[in-house]
Amino acid sequence: MKFFIDTANLAQIKEAQDLGVLDGVTTNPSLMAKEGISGEENVINHYKAICEIVDGDVSAEVISTDYEGMIKEGEQLAALDSKIVVKVPMIKDGVKAIKYFSKKGIKTNCTLVFSAGQALLAAKAGATYVSPFIGRLDDISVDGLNLIEEIRLIYDNYGFQTQILAASVRHSAHILGCAKIGADVMTGPLSAITALLKHPLTDSGLAQFLADHAKAAGK
Numbered sequence: 001m002k003f004f005i006d007t008a009n010l011a012q013i014k015e016a017q018d019l020g021v022l023d024g025v026t027t028n029p030s031l032m033a034k035e036g037i038s039g040e041e042n043v044i045n046h047y048k049a050i051c052e053i054v055d056g057d058v059s060a061e062v063i064s065t066d067y068e069g070m071i072k073e074g075e076q077l078a079a080l081d082s083k084i085v086v087k088v089p090m091i092k093d094g095v096k097a098i099k100y101f102s103k104k105g106i107k108t109n110c111t112l113v114f115s116a117g118q119a120l121l122a123a124k125a126g127a128t129y130v131s132p133f134i135g136r137l138d139d140i141s142v143d144g145l146n147l148i149e150e151i152r153l154i155y156d157n158y159g160f161q162t163q164i165l166a167a168s169v170r171h172s173a174h175i176l177g178c179a180k181i182g183a184d185v186m187t188g189p190l191s192a193i194t195a196l197l198k199h200p201l202t203d204s205g206l207a208q209f210l211a212d213h214a215k216a217a218g219k
């Protein structure tokens with residue numbers, strides 16, 4: 001399973017990249033705003049800076065919600081770097097735009113997906129990635145991982161090449177759940193990725209090894 005980090009924070013992207021486990025980045029307008037990035041030029045420069053750090057796909061979301069606007073914006077974003085994936089919302093014009101980008105060989109990430117039917121449409125339109133938001137479903141007491149399972153089944157039934165990008169991941173249990181189901185990618189915060197490192201028996205075991213070593217060395 002590929003690991004994407006869901007942030008526009010350059011320091012966190014660098015930390016994940018340095019850990020050696022990062023396969024890509026997802027951003028969205030809220031994450032860009034959180035970093036104080038606004039204005040066309042700043043946004044463009046920020047995407048370029050992310051592409052310089054990361055070795056993999058970088059999702060950049062369109063702001064337009066009409067077909068022509070999404071095409072114009074998406075083509076501008078895609079021209080920035082071959083790593084750019086145009087992130088398009090799951091709306092009618094978004095599906096049409098995904099079809100257009102797919103024919104032109106421009107990678108897409110269909111975002112804001114909350115049902116298997118939406119994921120089926122995204123795959124039919126030729127999306128490179130589909131992003132079901134599992135954390136936001138959990139927030140309204142709907143099992144987000146169950147949606148990943150449904151999409152996996154549907155895509156495998158028909159051999160769709162669209163990659164399931166489990167989004168809105170909140171913690172390490174989500175990552176493990178996605179891995180067991182067979183999601184192609186997960187995107188989450190740095191904290192969820194680094195939480196995978198942690199086990200109390202690792203910490204106490206290491207402390208014991210070091211203490212025994214020091215004792216044997218007469219320290």
Ligand code: E4P
Nearest residue numbers: 006026027028135136167168
């Ligand atoms: C997906 O690409 C989105 O950026 C993201 O995962 C949204 O997650 P949130 O629910 O934590 O905002």
